[in-house]
Amino acid sequence: MGCANGPVPYLMSLNPKLRRQWEEDERYQPTLHRQLAEVRALRDAESLLSEAEQRHWCGEFKYILEHHENPILRAEAVKTLAVFSVAEANESLQIAMNDADADVRIAACAAWGTRTGQEAMEQLAQALRADADLDVRIAAARELGHFDDRYVHRALGLALEPREDPALQYRAVESLKRASGRNYGNDLAAWRQFAAGEDPGPEYTPSLAERLHELF
Numbered sequence: 001m002g003c004a005n006g007p008v009p010y011l012m013s014l015n016p017k018l019r020r021q022w023e024e025d026e027r028y029q030p031t032l033h034r035q036l037a038e039v040r041a042l043r044d045a046e047s048l049l050s051e052a053e054q055r056h057w058c059g060e061f062k063y064i065l066e067h068h069e070n071p072i073l074r075a076e077a078v079k080t081l082a083v084f085s086v087a088e089a090n091e092s093l094q095i096a097m098n099d100a101d102a103d104v105r106i107a108a109c110a111a112w113g114t115r116t117g118q119e120a121m122e123q124l125a126q127a128l129r130a131d132a133d134l135d136v137r138i139a140a141a142r143e144l145g146h147f148d149d150r151y152v153h154r155a156l157g158l159a160l161e162p163r164e165d166p167a168l169q170y171r172a173v174e175s176l177k178r179a180s181g182r183n184y185g186n187d188l189a190a191w192r193q194f195a196a197g198e199d200p201g202p203e204y205t206p207s208l209a210e211r212l213h214e215l216f
Contacts, residue, residue, distance in 0.1 A: 043080040058088035071101035082111035102133040113143030125155035145175030157195020
């Protein structure tokens with residue numbers, strides 16, 4: 001199994017030797033369908049790829065993210081980068097966080113949510129704080145729920161300010177619940193205190209009806 005052709009024999013349209021022909025043919029829909037199938041095949045075959053092969057394909061996906069016009073293919077490339085463990089995958093995911101298309105940035109948020117460490121938290125916090133698209137900010141807030149860290153708590157707390165969209169506030173609260181294991185119900189003031197490192201007082205106690213609703 002060689003890097004050039006990937007883990008399955010029909011991975012041809014992503015081969016760098018054939019890239020020029022691919023770019024000439026990409027206006028045809030069947031070519032795009034094949035490219036999408038090949039990117040997904042790489043994702044499914046991730047466990048069969050060596051680190052060298054992963055690095056090779058990270059380079060190919062970096063090229064896609066920087067030069068390919070179709071956002072569907074760019075988003076699929078991001079989803080495959082999410083399962084790669086080499087450092088080069090993170091470099092390409094950083095590029096994806098600044099993609100012109102919101103769906104690609106949402107896919108990148110989901111990818112960072114599978115990572116660990118400070119870089120993942122910082123990438124998601126930056127998107128939550130500054131992305132121009134509400135859906136991307138909500139996606140970033142959702143993925144921050146995977147990290148129980150004071151840095152994350154503070155980032156989510158900023159999404160609870162009165163000026164923020166209610167949908168974003170709801171997602172930030174849900175992520176704070178998941179990350180911290182705390183429960184202050186829907187009391188935004190209490191959650192803002194918690195996110196700031198203050199003591200908001202006793203946690204919320206669900207009613208019997210609410211507990212039964214959660215069970216069923």
